[in-house]
Amino acid sequence: MGALPPPAEEALRRALVCEFTVVRPDGRPVTHPMIPIYDGERIYLHSSILFSKKVAHVKANPRVSVAVTDLSATHGEPLKDRVTVQGDAVVREDDPHTTWERILPLWIEKEPIVESFYKQRVALPLFWERSLIEITPRRVLVWTGGRTDRPPAVHELSEVT
Amino acid sequence: MAIDASVLREIEEGFAHAVVVFLGRDGYPVGVAADFRVDVDRGVLTLVPPTGEEVAPPEGAEVNVIVSHIRPQEIGYDERRYVQLWGRLRRTRSGLELAPVRHHTWDERKVPFFQYSEQTVPQAHRYLEELGRQRGRPVRPRLSFGWLALRTTRAPFLTATVVPILLGVAVAAREGRWSFFLAALTLLAGSLVHLGLNVANDVFDTRSGADAANVTPTQFSGGSRVAHYGLVRLRTLALLSAGFYLAGVGIGLYLAARTDFWPLFWLGAAGVAISVFYTAPPFRLVHRGVGELAVALGFGPIMLLGAYLVQAERFSFEAIYLSIPVAILISLVLYVNEIPDRAGDAAAGKRTLPVRWSRDAVIRAYVWAAGLAFATIAVGAVSGLLPRPTLLALATIPLAVNVGRALRRDYDDPYALMFSAMGTNIKLHLYTGLLLFAGYLIAVGADRFLTDPPAFLR
Numbered sequence: 001m002g003a004l005p006p007p008a009e010e011a012l013r014r015a016l017v018c019e020f021t022v023v024r025p026d027g028r029p030v031t032h033p034m035i036p037i038y039d040g041e042r043i044y045l046h047s048s049i050l051f052s053k054k055v056a057h058v059k060a061n062p063r064v065s066v067a068v069t070d071l072s073a074t075h076g077e078p079l080k081d082r083v084t085v086q087g088d089a090v091v092r093e094d095d096p097h098t099t100w101e102r103i104l105p106l107w108i109e110k111e112p113i114v115e116s117f118y119k120q121r122v123a124l125p126l127f128w129e130r131s132l133i134e135i136t137p138r139r140v141l142v143w144t145g146g147r148t149d150r151p152p153a154v155h156e157l158s159e160v161t
Numbered sequence: 162m163a164i165d166a167s168v169l170r171e172i173e174e175g176f177a178h179a180v181v182v183f184l185g186r187d188g189y190p191v192g193v194a195a196d197f198r199v200d201v202d203r204g205v206l207t208l209v210p211p212t213g214e215e216v217a218p219p220e221g222a223e224v225n226v227i228v229s230h231i232r233p234q235e236i237g238y239d240e241r242r243y244v245q246l247w248g249r250l251r252r253t254r255s256g257l258e259l260a261p262v263r264h265h266t267w268d269e270r271k272v273p274f275f276q277y278s279e280q281t282v283p284q285a286h287r288y289l290e291e292l293g294r295q296r297g298r299p300v301r302p303r304l305s306f307g308w309l310a311l312r313t314t315r316a317p318f319l320t321a322t323v324v325p326i327l328l329g330v331a332v333a334a335r336e337g338r339w340s341f342f343l344a345a346l347t348l349l350a351g352s353l354v355h356l357g358l359n360v361a362n363d364v365f366d367t368r369s370g371a372d373a374a375n376v377t378p379t380q381f382s383g384g385s386r387v388a389h390y391g392l393v394r395l396r397t398l399a400l401l402s403a404g405f406y407l408a409g410v411g412i413g414l415y416l417a418a419r420t421d422f423w424p425l426f427w428l429g430a431a432g433v434a435i436s437v438f439y440t441a442p443p444f445r446l447v448h449r450g451v452g453e454l455a456v457a458l459g460f461g462p463i464m465l466l467g468a469y470l471v472q473a474e475r476f477s478f479e480a481i482y483l484s485i486p487v488a489i490l491i492s493l494v495l496y497v498n499e500i501p502d503r504a505g506d507a508a509a510g511k512r513t514l515p516v517r518w519s520r521d522a523v524i525r526a527y528v529w530a531a532g533l534a535f536a537t538i539a540v541g542a543v544s545g546l547l548p549r550p551t552l553l554a555l556a557t558i559p560l561a562v563n564v565g566r567a568l569r570r571d572y573d574d575p576y577a578l579m580f581s582a583m584g585t586n587i588k589l590h591l592y593t594g595l596l597l598f599a600g601y602l603i604a605v606g607a608d609r610f611l612t613d614p615p616a617f618l619r
Contacts, residue, residue, distance in 0.1 A: 016231060016233055016237070016238050017229065017231050017238070019180045019182070019192050019227055019229065021182045021190035021192050021225070022190075023184065023188075023190060027184065028223055028225065028247065029182045029183060029184055029190045029224070029225045030225060030245070031180065031182045031190075031192065031225050031227040031245060033227070033229040033231070033241075033243050048278075048285070049284075049285040049288045049289060049302075050278050050281040050282065050284060050285045051281060051284070052284060052285065052288040053284065055288070056288065056291070063188050063189045063190065064189075064190065065182070065189060065190040065191060065192050066192075067180055067182075067192030067193070067194070069178065069180050069192070069193075069194035070177075070178070070229070070230075070231075072233075073231055073233060073238070074233060075233055075235070082194050084191065084192050084193065086185075086189040086190070086191070087189075093292070096289075096292075096300065096302075097302070097303045110237070111236070111237030111238070112235070112236050112237060113236035113237045114237065121304070121308070122304060122308035122309075122311065122312050123380065124275065124278060125302055125303075125304050125312075125390055125392060126278070126282060126285045126302055126390055127278055129285070129289075129302045129303075138189070139189070141191075141193075141215065141216065143193075143194070146194070148193055148194050148195060148209075148211040148212065148216070149209070149211070149212050150212055150213075151212050151213030151214075151215065151216070152193075152213055152215065152216060154215055
């Protein structure tokens with residue numbers, strides 16, 4: 001049993017893509033398709049320094065959301081529910097060369113080809129200099145059956161330690 | 162209409178649902194899926210409003226709408242594409258209407274991921290510079306020493322040096338003159354000069370802006386890019402190049418001193434000068450459309466004849482003749498590798514042949530040049546100028562045919578070209594060279610072990 005309601009855990013564990021939203025300094029939301037990774041407690045996203053604007057935005061404003069909306073973007077059966085998780089993000093990049101590597105096994109589970117790319121990191125070196133975005137969930141919205149014509153179930157979460 | 166109609170058409174045809182994102186009252190973003198339809202003529206997207214107060218997008222405030230698509234695959238996924246839209250929502254009878262005022266889009270079918278990654282290299286540098294400012298010390302990208310050394314020197318391209326030197330030694334060996342020690346030293350000197358050339362090439366391409374202008378480098382083209390990526394400082398590269406040249410020239414002088422000196426000295430000096438001025442000012446041979454000729458001379462007659470001179474201490478017409486197909490095939494390696502670089506090269510003022518010529522002319526020239534290389538081998542072997550077993554090298558003709566076909570098919574797709582043509586073209590030079598060498602070995606062996614070897618072995 002993890003920190004999130006079961007439909008959210010299911011979605012985050014299996015989804016190959018999510019919509020990750022950050023807030024720009026001018027207050028506008030910006031959304032990026034990314035691979036969500038969930039370790040049973042926190043949500044992780046990771047970004048190469050090549051595509052680092054979102055990371056800079058997170059540092060300026062840690063309030064973010066992760067939405068899993070594409071029910072068919074999985075390996076296997078489609079997802080049942082749509083979810084959006086709001087939370088506070090922290091950027092982990094003590095060493096952009098290695099800090100993110102702790103989520104590599106979970107990334108490879110969703111994208112097996114990454115294992116061979118990683119072994120040949122010489123081919124695209126800047127891609128492997130990465131920032132890890134660690135999200136502590138605060139609120140979860142669940143649309144059962146993926147139906148957004150009905151109000152979502154709202155789960156307020158207690159502090160994750 | 163604020164954004165191009167083609168973007169709205171793409172959205173209409175390529176995506177199943179949208180996600181509308183706005184800021185909630187507590188400052189957290191809210192993202193919610195919504196069905197949509199597109200009215201291209203009016204330039205609007207109409208979204209089905211999600212139900213529930215918590216997820217009701219605000220009218221009048223700017224929202225972000227994203228449509229994205231992937232196709233799951235066993236290895237991960239492909240067909241990545243997305244469109245981000247920004248604008249204000251207006252409630253109408255049919256739903257929430259968005260008249261987007263800005264957009265950003267990426268579709269990997271149009272801009273392959275590797276190209277997209279090259280386009281964003283400046284952003285990566287800005288990010289690391291900012292990180293360095295925050296930490297009070299520079300933050301630089303890294304590679305392990307082995308990978309960095311391999312990338313910086315582009316050592317796998319040393320096959321271009323190995324082939325002519327082996328053949329020069331083989332011609333001398335057929336005349337009964339050869340020394341393993343001198344052959345090894347020749348190979349070392351040639352390799353060092355070649356590595357010096359590779360690194361110098363990167364120094365000048367970085368300084369001229371050619372590396373930055375080229376956003377479609379491949380495994381075989383576009384240089385090492387270690388300075389462009391910030392992995393190695395330009396000064397370090399310049400010193401490394403100078404070190405390689407000095408070591409190579411030093412060994413070359415030693416070899417010259419063991420022979421009549423001046424013939425090998427002038428040949429070596431010509432080789433070093435061509436390699437330095439290949440990209441270095443004031444000549445910058447590759448910028449003037451003679452880079453292919455320079456490479457042909459350097460990695461053809463100069464290296465092959467030089468290796469022969471070290472062993473035999475005289476000139477040889479056979480060695481010069483044998484260097485012709487080698488020279489043609491190595492210049493074709495450069496020539497094909499220049500095809501994906503042509504836009505960046507043109508922007509940086511490098512007037513290579515693929516920059517100057519049309520697609521058809523480039524392909525036609527490839528076919529004729531490869532044909533000439535094989536014709537030279539065939540005529541040489543049949544006439545007896547070259548040992549007849551060198552006819553073995555004609556076995557690589559199918560590789561040349563494959564490259565010609567691939568050029569016709571993938572000329573404008575750098576990454577398809579990398580897989581279909583560039584690697585095969587490098588193999589064409591290497592395998593042809595090795596088969597020529599094998600032909601010489603057979604002839605040398607036949608001379609040595611048979612009292613009267615048959616004509617086809619001589």
